Amino acid sequence: MKKFWALFFFFWPTVAIISCLIAPSRGWWFPSAPMSRTGIQIDGLFYLILIIVSITFVGTQYALGYALWMGATKDSASRAHFSHGSHKLEIIWTIVPSFILVFISLSQLDVLAEIRVISKFPEQATKIAEVTARQFEWRIRYPKPGEKLTTEENPGDLYYVNELHVPTGKPVIINLRTQDVQHAFFSPQLRVKQDAVPGLVIPVWFDVLEVGNYDLVCAELCGWGHYKMKARIVAQSQSSVDKYLKELEAEQNEDGTKSEAAKSDE
Amino acid sequence: MATVSPALDAHGHADDHSHVHHEQSFISKYVFSLDHKIIGIQFLMTTLIMLMVGGALALAVRWQLAFPWENMPVVGQLFGLFRSEGGQISPEFYTMLFTMHASVMIFLVIIPILAGAFGNFLIPLQIGTDDMAFPALNMLSYWFMWPAILCFGCSFFVAGGTAGPGNGWTSYPLLSDLPTAAPGSGSSQTFWLIGLTLVGVSSMMGSVNYLTTIINMRAPGMTLFRMPLTIWSMFITAILQAFALPVLTAAGFMLVFDRLGTIFPTDIHSVFFIPANIIVNNSAPTVGGGQPLLWQHLFWFYSHPAVYIMLLPAMGMVSDMLSCMSRKPVFGYKPMVYSMAAIAGLGFIVWGHHMFTSGMNPALGMTFMTSTMMIALPSAIKVFNWIGTIWGGDLRFNAVMLNCSGFVAMFIVGGLSGIFMAAVPVDIYFHDTYFIVAHFHYVLFGSTLFGVFAAIQFWFPKMFGREMNDTVQKWHFALSFIAFNFTFFPMHMLGIAGMPRRYADPYLHGYLEHLLPMNRFITLSAIVMGFAQFLLLGNFFYSIFRGKKVGRNPWNANGLEWTAPSPPGHGNFDIAPVVYRGPYEYSSPEAEAIGQDYILQTVPHVKGVAKFAHH
Numbered sequence: 001m002k003k004f005w006a007l008f009f010f011f012w013p014t015v016a017i018i019s020c021l022i023a024p025s026r027g028w029w030f031p032s033a034p035m036s037r038t039g040i041q042i043d044g045l046f047y048l049i050l051i052i053v054s055i056t057f058v059g060t061q062y063a064l065g066y067a068l069w070m071g072a073t074k075d076s077a078s079r080a081h082f083s084h085g086s087h088k089l090e091i092i093w094t095i096v097p098s099f100i101l102v103f104i105s106l107s108q109l110d111v112l113a114e115i116r117v118i119s120k121f122p123e124q125a126t127k128i129a130e131v132t133a134r135q136f137e138w139r140i141r142y143p144k145p146g147e148k149l150t151t152e153e154n155p156g157d158l159y160y161v162n163e164l165h166v167p168t169g170k171p172v173i174i175n176l177r178t179q180d181v182q183h184a185f186f187s188p189q190l191r192v193k194q195d196a197v198p199g200l201v202i203p204v205w206f207d208v209l210e211v212g213n214y215d216l217v218c219a220e221l222c223g224w225g226h227y228k229m230k231a232r233i234v235a236q237s238q239s240s241v242d243k244y245l246k247e248l249e250a251e252q253n254e255d256g257t258k259s260e261a262a263k264s265d266e
Numbered sequence: 267m268a269t270v271s272p273a274l275d276a277h278g279h280a281d282d283h284s285h286v287h288h289e290q291s292f293i294s295k296y297v298f299s300l301d302h303k304i305i306g307i308q309f310l311m312t313t314l315i316m317l318m319v320g321g322a323l324a325l326a327v328r329w330q331l332a333f334p335w336e337n338m339p340v341v342g343q344l345f346g347l348f349r350s351e352g353g354q355i356s357p358e359f360y361t362m363l364f365t366m367h368a369s370v371m372i373f374l375v376i377i378p379i380l381a382g383a384f385g386n387f388l389i390p391l392q393i394g395t396d397d398m399a400f401p402a403l404n405m406l407s408y409w410f411m412w413p414a415i416l417c418f419g420c421s422f423f424v425a426g427g428t429a430g431p432g433n434g435w436t437s438y439p440l441l442s443d444l445p446t447a448a449p450g451s452g453s454s455q456t457f458w459l460i461g462l463t464l465v466g467v468s469s470m471m472g473s474v475n476y477l478t479t480i481i482n483m484r485a486p487g488m489t490l491f492r493m494p495l496t497i498w499s500m501f502i503t504a505i506l507q508a509f510a511l512p513v514l515t516a517a518g519f520m521l522v523f524d525r526l527g528t529i530f531p532t533d534i535h536s537v538f539f540i541p542a543n544i545i546v547n548n549s550a551p552t553v554g555g556g557q558p559l560l561w562q563h564l565f566w567f568y569s570h571p572a573v574y575i576m577l578l579p580a581m582g583m584v585s586d587m588l589s590c591m592s593r594k595p596v597f598g599y600k601p602m603v604y605s606m607a608a609i610a611g612l613g614f615i616v617w618g619h620h621m622f623t624s625g626m627n628p629a630l631g632m633t634f635m636t637s638t639m640m641i642a643l644p645s646a647i648k649v650f651n652w653i654g655t656i657w658g659g660d661l662r663f664n665a666v667m668l669n670c671s672g673f674v675a676m677f678i679v680g681g682l683s684g685i686f687m688a689a690v691p692v693d694i695y696f697h698d699t700y701f702i703v704a705h706f707h708y709v710l711f712g713s714t715l716f717g718v719f720a721a722i723q724f725w726f727p728k729m730f731g732r733e734m735n736d737t738v739q740k741w742h743f744a745l746s747f748i749a750f751n752f753t754f755f756p757m758h759m760l761g762i763a764g765m766p767r768r769y770a771d772p773y774l775h776g777y778l779e780h781l782l783p784m785n786r787f788i789t790l791s792a793i794v795m796g797f798a799q800f801l802l803l804g805n806f807f808y809s810i811f812r813g814k815k816v817g818r819n820p821w822n823a824n825g826l827e828w829t830a831p832s833p834p835g836h837g838n839f840d841i842a843p844v845v846y847r848g849p850y851e852y853s854s855p856e857a858e859a860i861g862q863d864y865i866l867q868t869v870p871h872v873k874g875v876a877k878f879a880h881h
Contacts, residue, residue: 002663009671012747016679016755028759028784031777042691049689053682060678063653068671071592071661079863080853081658085598085651093650094601098643104689105639109632111691116628135447135547180546181441182558184623184698188764188777191695195624198440198558199541202625215777219623219698219766221434223441223448224358227769 002072009068013061017054032189035214035235036206037171039191041111049104121205125171129164133176133183133196136225138216140164145245149175151201158248162231164216165245167238171207184220187233195220208235290836298409300401301836305408306387307729310722312411313379314803320370321796325789327363330355332782332789334771358449360770361432365450366418368435369458372576373465374415376710379718380579381472381507382408385500387725388583389476391827391834392494394485394843399478407471410464417461421454431458434768436565439539439558440546443524447546456528459518466515473507476500485826487845491603492867494825494849495596498603499582502610506571506578510614514568517561524556562624566617574613576710578606580717581648584670586849587724588652590823591667592659593863595850598651605644605651612641622690623697631690638688645681649674660853660863665739666821669720672747676712680705683758698768701761707754719743719802726806727820731832732813734805742801749795753788760784822864825849829868843868 023029034040113120127149132139140163143149144156166172176185178196185204186193194204208214218229236244299305329338337353355363386404390397398404422430432450433442437458445452480501484493493501526535537554539561544552589596596602618626618634652674661667683705687693696702719742727733763781765772772778772785819828826843827834845867851857856872857865865872 002661005663005668008744009675012675012751016751019755019759023759023762027763027780028756029762031764038691042695045689046686046692046695049686049692053685057678057682060649060653061675064656064671064674064678067653067656067659068661071656071659072663074660078660079858080593080660082595082853082855083597083658084595084850085601085654089650089654090598090601090647094643094647097646098640101639101642101685102636104685105636108635108689108691112628112632112635115691115694116631180544181444181447182438186698186766188695193623193694193697197625198544199556200559200625215775217766217775221361221438221441221768224356224361224432224770226361227357227771228774230774 003069006065006068006072010062010065013057013065017058020054030188031215034189034191035209035212036190036192037209038111038115038206039189041114042191045108045111048107052100052104115205118203121173121203122171122207125173125205127173127175127203128166130175130177130201131164131185131196132179133185133218133222133229134179135181135223136218136229138162138164138229138231139179142245142248145242145249151175158245158252160248162216163234164231165234165236165241166208167241168208168211168235170238171205173203173205176202176204181222182220183218183222183229186217186219187214188217189214190233193219208233211236298405300397300405302386302390302398302401302404303729303834303838305404306383306385308408309378309382309386309411310384310729312408312415313375313383314806316370316374316415317379318799318803320367320375321799323363323367323370325792325796326355327360327367328789328792330360330363330770331772332786334773355770357770358432359430361434361448361768362422362430362450364768365431365434365458366422369418369431369462371710372435372572373462374411374418376576376714377465377469377572378411380576380714381469381476381500381503382411384496384579384583384718384721384725385472385476385503387729388496388827389479389500390483391728391830391838392497392825392849393480393483393488394826394839394845395479395483396837396839398475399483400475403471404475407468407475410468410471414461414464414468417457417464421457421461424453424457431455436569437521437561438565439521439524439561440544443521443539443558443561444544444546444549444552445525445528446549453528456522456525459522459525463515463518466511466518469507470511470515473504473511476504477508480504485843485845488826488867489845491600492845492848494582495585495599495602495606496579496582499578499580499606502606503575503578506575506610506613510568510571510575513564514572517564517568520564521561559621559624559626562621563617566620567614570617570620571610571613573706573709574609577714578609580673580714580721581606583721583724584673584717585652585655586825587666587720588655588670588674589850589852590724590821590864591662591664591670592656593662593852594655594659595848595852595854596651597654597657598647599848599850601647602651605647608644609641612637612644616641619688619693622693635688635690639685642681642685642688645677649678649681664736665743666720666724668740668743669716669723672716672743673713673720676708676716676750679755680708680713683708695764696761698766699761700757700765700767703767704754704757704761707757712750712754716743716747719746722802722806724821725827726809726813727816727832728827728830729833730810730813731815732809733816733820734809734813738801738805742798742805745798745801746795749791749798752791753795756784756788819866822862824851824864824866826867829866846870 034043130141140160142158176196178198183196192206214233216231216233430450431454441447520538523536524538537556539558540552540554540556542554585596616638619638723734723739765778818832830839851865853863859872
């Protein structure tokens with residue numbers, strides 16, 4: 001029975017490792033490849049940590065299992081090894097992990113600065129829209145085509161709900177805010193997440209690499225309908241975005257009367 | 267109690283009491299007791315019952331995630347709670363479920379079971395004194411739990427039973443601040459806040475008591491570095507409580523003042539966390555100049571150290587038990603003490619890692635990332651030392667040993683998954699997903715509760731003079747351990763797949779639809795895990811009355827508590843203990859000289875055997 005319990009502690013980390021290895025093929029992994037430049041960097045850092053952590057996991061779990069196995073197979077006459085520890089070992093397992101941890105920490109700094117520090121935002125990034133979260137939807141405000149986005153609303157601004165159109169292949173900035181409680185702007189495929197804090201306007205930049213529809217969900221508890229703040233980010237070419245905004249403008253300015261040009265067509 | 271030689275004073279004090287037998291009524295002996303052991307056992311029983319309450323709330327959460335919007339079997343029709351929805355969990359009820367699951371588990375189970383139950387029971391016994399420094403304060407610390415439980419209970423029902431507090435245990439404003447923000451943000455949120463404050467009062471009275479007792483009342487010869495690691499961990503935990511808790515209490519009161527209108531019919535209230543021009547549910551725009559982020563800073567300034575309050579005592583107790591069950595001294599006693607102190611110290615400067623996506627200044631983010639990474643270091647040192655303690659030992663494969671090994675194995679997982687969240691860019695993706703749910707359950711359940719399972723069995727003989735059935739405990743361990751891992755390990759994958767926390771129905775989103783089978787599997791495992799706890803409870807209550815009777819020292823352990831009768835009378839020791847050595851001298855040459863593999867701390871030095879000093 002002793003050996004059974006020692007093997008038990010070998011068995012479970014083995015199952016854990018196997019389940020991690022088969023996870024990507026079963027769809028228990030990232031919802032898609034990273035669809036933004038910072039997303040690629042985030043995934044790279046994730047895999048770096050994953051490798052370090054996996055090695056540590058296997059090493060420590062099997063060391064624990066082996067220590068138990070030694071105890072299980074020990075002949076009953078012999079006593080425990082009397083020792084209060086080892087100064088040398090303590091120094092080794094203090095210094096080695098501290099170097100690894102400092103290394104992990106330093107490896108994150110550049111990407112963190114790139115994502116969050118406003119002075120390091122890409123120079124060519126343009127402010128395309130203001131995203132206002134509210135219980136339980138996302139309100140999008142685009143500036144009038146040809147105008148710049150400002151913090152205050154302007155006549156001619158274009159409004160839409162739960163759909164954000166973004167040009168691909170270039171960095172864009174959205175102004176994130178909330179009308180009521182705290183929310184968080186989370187797009188799993190783009191690996192973008194930023195809380196929308198009441199009273200603050202927070203600029204968020206990202207670039208979408210490929211044309212497509214991406215999920216936009218809320219990641220900060222915002223009330224009973226937290227789960228249903230479902231929206232999408234539509235990434236398309238700049239010309240398609242321009243066309244979309246033109247249509248949106250026409251739709252918004254539609255007053256039921258027909259223009260002169262349309263009348264003469266009839 | 268403050269004297270130049272506190273130990274001697276404590277000694278004299280102990281003598282006074284142990285020879286006087288008071289005749290006590292049932293009420294003063296078992297209900298409003300001043301005896302630290304009875305108070306500890308009161309805490310233990312209360313928290314075990316609360317554990318089942320919190321577990322039931324968790325299973326309801328799991329039901330919704332596995333079978334969204336389907337009627338709950340049995341329970342759904344049982345309570346009036348669900349009947350209005352025809353046995354279905356409504357979204358606002360769901361937010362209440364996870365809020366109260368966390369609140370009950372954290373404030374009514376984990377914190378009081380460690381500090382309240384084991385801290386109370388063990389501190390005087392392990393340092394060799396007759397009771398706590400302030401027995402009446404100690405009694406109050408237990409009886410302040412009940413108004414807290416009452417307030418938490420009321421918060422379920424004040425809003426008509428469908429909308430308890432639903433703002434998460436973190437209660438971020440403005441959701442928790444403006445009564446119109448959610449169905450549960452009205453008076454139920456106020457009750458929740460008052461309950462939280464009362465738990466804080468209880469903890470504070472406990473921690474003042476523990477600090478005073480440990481500093482002033484140690485038996486003669488019980489130097490600081492002869493204290494068991496359990497005592498060190500309780501000492502460090504008490505310091506954390508004493509310094510961090512006032513901040514939470516202050517923040518709680520600030521929130522209550524913001525919400526004054528929910529208590530009195532008044533329009534006057536403060537605006538600590540309320541900015542201007544917020545329109546919630548079409549109500550009038552708010553007037554104010556407050557800052558919701560302030561709450562997050564204040565809340566996590568307490569609640570991150572609180573994570574270590576929920577862990578350190580278990581670390582200390584596991585060190586004691588592993589050493590005893592391996593018949594070997596703790597590997598690296600002093601590094602263990604220093605690393606606990608380091609965890610506590612660093613614990614005060616890492617709170618910002620809960621706020622990496624909050625819009626906090628990125629320069630602060632970098633600082634908090636580095637300090638958070640560094641807190642992994644003392645944790646790693648502790649793991650290596652635990653493995654070192656087992657290594658080469660003469661192991662006793664009982665359920666205490668298995669639960670302690672389970673503690674170490676699970677703590678490794680919880681510690682390693684924390685590294686992902688400490689790294690800000692990676693955390694941007696994982697923040698508020700199921701990855702973090704997996705992480706903190708590995709720490710709080712996988713580590714702390716498995717440590718507690720071991721501790722209950724280990725000190726049970728001292729509490730009741732009887733032992734628990736080891737075979738039942740082994741079954742309990744095996745079932746809990748397997749079901750625990752089947753429940754929480756897949757949650758890492760859910761997190762990687764981008765499933766956010768606190769969603770009543772994640773499958774509304776296309777990219778999460780395929781995770782339903784995995785969530786069903788998790789729920790089934792959670793049900794097994796929940797029901798496995800009846801083995802523990804059954805064994806516990808059965809053994810109180812029918813367990814095999816045992817003597818003073820059934821485990822052949824070294825600590826002072828094992829020199830007292832089982833169970834010890836009021837005043838603890840029949841012979842006031844004098845301490846000659848540290849608590850971990852298993853298999854030492856001295857022990858060998860007297861023909862044992864252990865040597866009690868109270869045994870005078872054996873002549874002719876080289877003394878092994880600590881280094």
